[in-house]
Amino acid sequence: xxxxxxxxxxxxALFAAGVLPARAAGSxxxxxxxxxxxxxxxxxxxxxxxQWTTTANTLAAAKKAAEVGDFDxxxxxxxxxxxxxxxxxxxxxxxKTRWREMEIR
Amino acid sequence: xxxxxRVRATSSGETxxxxxxxxxPMDSGFVKDSKGEIIPPHFIQQLTFEYDGKNVFTAxxxxxxxxxxxxxxxxxxxxxxxxxxxxxxxxKGATDTTTAKIQ
Amino acid sequence: xxxxxxxxxASAALAFAALTLAGTLPSGAAxxxxxxxxxxxxxxxxxxxxxxxxLEDFVNGPYSMNEDLYRQWQDKEQFPPYEFSLEMGKEMxxxxxxxxxxxxxxxxxxxxxxxxxxxxxDAKEGKVITLELALNRCREANGEQPYSYVRDEMAAxxxxxxxxxxxxxxxxxIPDDPRALAAYENGKxxxxxxxxxxxxxxxxxxxxxxxxxxxAEILAPALGIVNAMPIYRSEWSGMGTTSRRFTTCNSxxxxxxxxxxxxEYRNVEYYLSYVSNGLPISGPGARP
Numbered sequence: 109x110x111x112x113x114x115x116x117x118x119x120x121a122l123f124a125a126g127v128l129p130a131r132a133a134g135s136x137x138x139x140x141x142x143x144x145x146x147x148x149x150x151x152x153x154x155x156x157x158x159q160w161t162t163t164a165n166t167l168a169a170a171k172k173a174a175e176v177g178d179f180d181x182x183x184x185x186x187x188x189x190x191x192x193x194x195x196x197x198x199x200x201x202x203x204k205t206r207w208r209e210m211e212i213r
Numbered sequence: 214x215x216x217x218x219r220v221r222a223t224s225s226g227e228t229x230x231x232x233x234x235x236x237x238p239m240d241s242g243f244v245k246d247s248k249g250e251i252i253p254p255h256f257i258q259q260l261t262f263e264y265d266g267k268n269v270f271t272a273x274x275x276x277x278x279x280x281x282x283x284x285x286x287x288x289x290x291x292x293x294x295x296x297x298x299x300x301x302x303x304x305k306g307a308t309d310t311t312t313a314k315i316q
Numbered sequence: 317x318x319x320x321x322x323x324x325x326a327s328a329a330l331a332f333a334a335l336t337l338a339g340t341l342p343s344g345a346a347x348x349x350x351x352x353x354x355x356x357x358x359x360x361x362x363x364x365x366x367x368x369x370x371l372e373d374f375v376n377g378p379y380s381m382n383e384d385l386y387r388q389w390q391d392k393e394q395f396p397p398y399e400f401s402l403e404m405g406k407e408m409x410x411x412x413x414x415x416x417x418x419x420x421x422x423x424x425x426x427x428x429x430x431x432x433x434x435x436x437x438d439a440k441e442g443k444v445i446t447l448e449l450a451l452n453r454c455r456e457a458n459g460e461q462p463y464s465y466v467r468d469e470m471a472a473x474x475x476x477x478x479x480x481x482x483x484x485x486x487x488x489x490i491p492d493d494p495r496a497l498a499a500y501e502n503g504k505x506x507x508x509x510x511x512x513x514x515x516x517x518x519x520x521x522x523x524x525x526x527x528x529x530x531x532a533e534i535l536a537p538a539l540g541i542v543n544a545m546p547i548y549r550s551e552w553s554g555m556g557t558t559s560r561r562f563t564t565c566n567s568x569x570x571x572x573x574x575x576x577x578x579x580e581y582r583n584v585e586y587y588l589s590y591v592s593n594g595l596p597i598s599g600p601g602a603r604p
Contacts, residue, residue, distance in 0.1 A: 159572040208508070212354075221394070
């Protein structure tokens with residue numbers, strides 16, 4: 109039992125360290141895909157005239173991390189930027205009807 | 214060129230109230246411009262108000278005072294029609310001076 | 317980490333909402349646009365909320381909301397910080413362009429005492445024209461480069477024009493033109509729509525919380541809020557235009573600002589000015 113646990117712990121540790129070469133290349137692709145998705149969502153938010161400053165900052169952080177080769181961090185930031193952009197789209201869309209609730213009548 | 218000092222002095226019997234607005238950038242020397250370069254320090258170091266040959270108010274300023282400073286104070290004495298002389302010197306050696314009649 | 321979970325939750329909610337909203341997106345205002353009724357309700361809301369404040373005093377923004385601030389402001393108004401900008405504006409206004417013409421040639425009554433008519437609806441173009449836009453158009457029509465909407469020169473010019481209208485009641489007209497009504501309604505929608513990561517609308521601060529504090533600042537009521545423009549803000553250590561205030565307000569709530577004088581900004585100025593009709597022009601103003 110213990111041997112099996114140690115074995116899986118070792119494999120886990122190797123994964124975590126990113127030692128397996130295939131994973132490193134995948135991580136750059138992950139970043140590129142995530143960044144493209146985030147940019148597209150932010151562009152959509154721009155059409156709705158509701159981009160957030162934090163989306164732009166997070167996208168910039170993602171790019172910066174990628175420039176120094178930290179693709180894990182870059183991908184994570186890009187995914188966060190996409191979530192922010194999508195939230196801003198949700199806000200703009202729902203506010204189209206909800207604004208009337210605030211209106212003085 | 215017009216004076217950088219705007220002043221109004223009003224006497225009410227025993228005391229004279231003085232207000233002044235001075236046009237000056239008062240750059241502290243800690244702020245950077247859009248290019249990221251420090252804007253050099255440029256501020257008034259001394260401001261004096263003189264009445265009847267004596268300084269009734271002296272301000273020793275540094276970079277912590279904001280742009281276009283406004284000063285308000287009162288001093289004992291001062292008669293209507295008398296003159297009040299105001300001068301300042303900044304860290305670049307520039308000066309300005311003006312006189313105002315007490316109302 | 318908590319923020320991240322919140323964001324993921326929000327995007328999951330988005331996916332859900334997208335499914336449910338798909339068939340129910342509105343096709344435009346169902347009610348008729350009634351600016352007269354709006355203005356009445358708007359003014360009543362604020363006078364009811366602050367019964368001790370006279371209608372005309374609402375134009376003094378935060379000073380009408382706090383006695384101590386009011387006293388300090390009265391003191392400062394004897395030597396107002398906008399004086400230098402105002403003088404500069406007066407000089408600029410009377411200086412001829414290279415072709416010999418002046419700003420006076422572009423405005424009714426030579427541009428003196430007309431600020432309370434802006435923004436106005438231009439029927440030929442079908443859009444709202446603000447004072448700032450009109451000034452730049454005047455410059456361009458006379459072969460001059462336009463000024464930035466957020467810098468000192470535009471602020472100085474509008475300060476002078478506002479000063480010549482001091483005391484005059486705001487007098488915005490909405491012609492019986494569906495495009496004008498649409499612009500007004502668009503401005504109203506902008507005012508009440510929440511935006512930016514902080515999810516604030518203009519109304520969040522200026523309708524829901526006037527007189528209360530946001531950090532160390534006391535919030536101004538929306539009624540009469542444009543009557544004091546342009547303003548010398550201590551925070552800016554200088555004079556700022558309406559455009560500057562709109563754009564900085566957007567970034568403060570973490571929304572990317574639109575370009576100065578974009579449709580939404582001109583329309584919201586149109587709306588805010590109209591619902592403050594009758595209140596005096598108090599510009600140029602001084603604010604913390």
